[in-house]
Amino acid sequence: MATEVCLQPEFLKKKGYFSIKDWIETPGNVYTGVATGRFCQDPDDIAVLKWYDIQASKWKNPIAPNPDVRSSMLLYVKHLFRSDLIYDIDELRGKNLGCFCHEPRKVWSEPKCHNQVLVDLLNKCYHHIEEMIRKKKAEHVDEKLPDSFITLTFGDAAENNYGMKQIGKKLGPGQGFNLNDLLAMQKSMKTICVDTKIIDLTKFLEQNDDESIPVAEKAYVLVMKGAATRLLQRKIAPTVTQLDMFNEQTTRLKYDTRALMRGRVVNKHARWNLCFDDESSDANYEEGKGTIVAYKKVPLMQAVRDQFEEFFGPKAADLKVEANYYYDTTKCGIGWHGDSERVKVIAMRLGYVSMPIHFQWFYKRKPIGKRITIPLEPGDMYVMSEKAVGTDWKRQVIPTLRHATGCHKFLEMK
The missing domain is CATH 2.60.120 (Jelly Rolls)
Structure with missing residues (x-):
């Protein structure tokens, strides 16, 4: 199993984390997003904000934003298989997977971000991915991951x-x-x-x-x-x-x-x-x-x-x-x-x-x-x-x- 996490300040505060840096450095947590950064409170002086560089994850989503969310998520699945990342997915099992994309789903629904795709794959929700592919085939749309x-x-x-x-x-x-x-x-x-x-x-x-x-x-x-x-x-x-x-x-x-x-x-x-x-x-x-x-x-x-x-x-x-x-x-x-x-x-x-x-x-x-x-x-x-x-x-x-x-x-x- 794996758990999806949205790394917004409200979540961090609710869970008792001092900053995004604390969450990332806590065992069992895995950041899955792109290279970015956040201002974090200084442990020695909470009135001071210090910039923290967040390194890109190999699980990041390289696909450009697309209003057709289902298409974007299918492209990410293709990316996982084409890059052979799918063979490393077990290293995420049992972990909390965090990104900044979407709030966690309270009930299952189609993935709205790549982090949710990873969680579904880890939780053996393969039939959900298959259902997404079936729907796309029904729409007669042939998506191709940009190769350029x-x-x-x-x-x-x-x-x-x-x-x-x-x-x-x-x-x-x-x-x-x-x-x-x-x-x-x-x-x-x-x-x-x-x-x-x-x-x-x-x-x-x-x-x-x-x-x-x-x-x-x-x-x-x-x-x-x-x-x-x-x-x-x-x-x-x-x-x-x-x-x-x-x-x-x-x-x-x-x-x-x-x-x-x-x-x-x-x-x-x-x-x-x-x-x-x-x-x-x-x-x-x-x-x-x-x-x-x-x-x-x-x-x-x-x-x-x-x-x-x-x-x-x-x-x-x-x-x-x-x-x-x-x-x-x-x-x-x-x-x-x-x-x-x-x-x-x-x-x-x-x-x-x-x-x-x-x-x-x-x-x-x-x-x-x-x-x-x-x-x-x-x-x-x-x-x-x-x-x-x-x-x-x-x-x-x-x-x-x-x-x-x-x-x-x-x-x-x-």
Whole structure:
């Protein structure tokens, strides 16, 4: 058995808990919601309120709010099975499951929040879930869990597609991020409780005692777990998440699905694109111009970008933004390449699914060393050192780096 709990102040006070922090830290209680925060009374002085960061639960609901509650709950059930979380559900047995969604049901009714779905599954109310599915089939509605993600790339220059008009200007060599910059960013992000890791890509370069291969320049990637949500909550409200930013991108904006390639306007299937700058402008594909959206039209993204200089230093100020929308991860991606159009990269993942980024060293157009796979989840951010960006990836006489992401066909070595 399991019990559903709504973590509102009235409940906490009634049950004798000093604060939400006390409830979460009490054995037998499990928080099942998203990353958020609450002001809690200081045990030493109840007149003082202190901010308490609530870490996201693996049981959180990644599905965007939907007026059709039944559909949303079915999508959450699909999420449990597709992510294999369903196999861990026994660890919740006998626990009090808490979130901020809905008041507990006094009598059984269809679940109105994901927490209630978990309770029903634990209490073996499978027939209720089956009944929900039966009703949906009767309505002839085929729901599909969104299988897409967006990468926002912040850099000194951006473009909607290779060869089209760029915004910003590529800086000269040595003006990108270096290891000291990444270490400073790491230290800064730890002040707001973001887990970070710096990956030395050079360690994966096996030169196999071949003295003809020159020594490679050092290259690093800084990964910041859940940083997009943390920066967003810090600026906007403790209840917003990276999914709100993803929905801002996908519901407010129309991505470019065409581009000018080799002198012809063609449909884009690998991914869709947009760029962001101070002022908006419409696409003119025949002239090689893609759509540019003003920052003011995407206030959530702007709120995160406005904090870059504070947390990432002066090199991160006034970066242009390029968006790649991988609308279907079963067929979208980008193959092995370097970013020859820029020397700086701060990137952010938004959406519903995890998708790693892969790095590979090359020399004389041939891969050398081991492939580096960096897992990335929605809300993660990462920063590339200048060498990792691959701005020099077309050079053959030195080891260079390329990166790729997406479905299998984009990761093959040709």
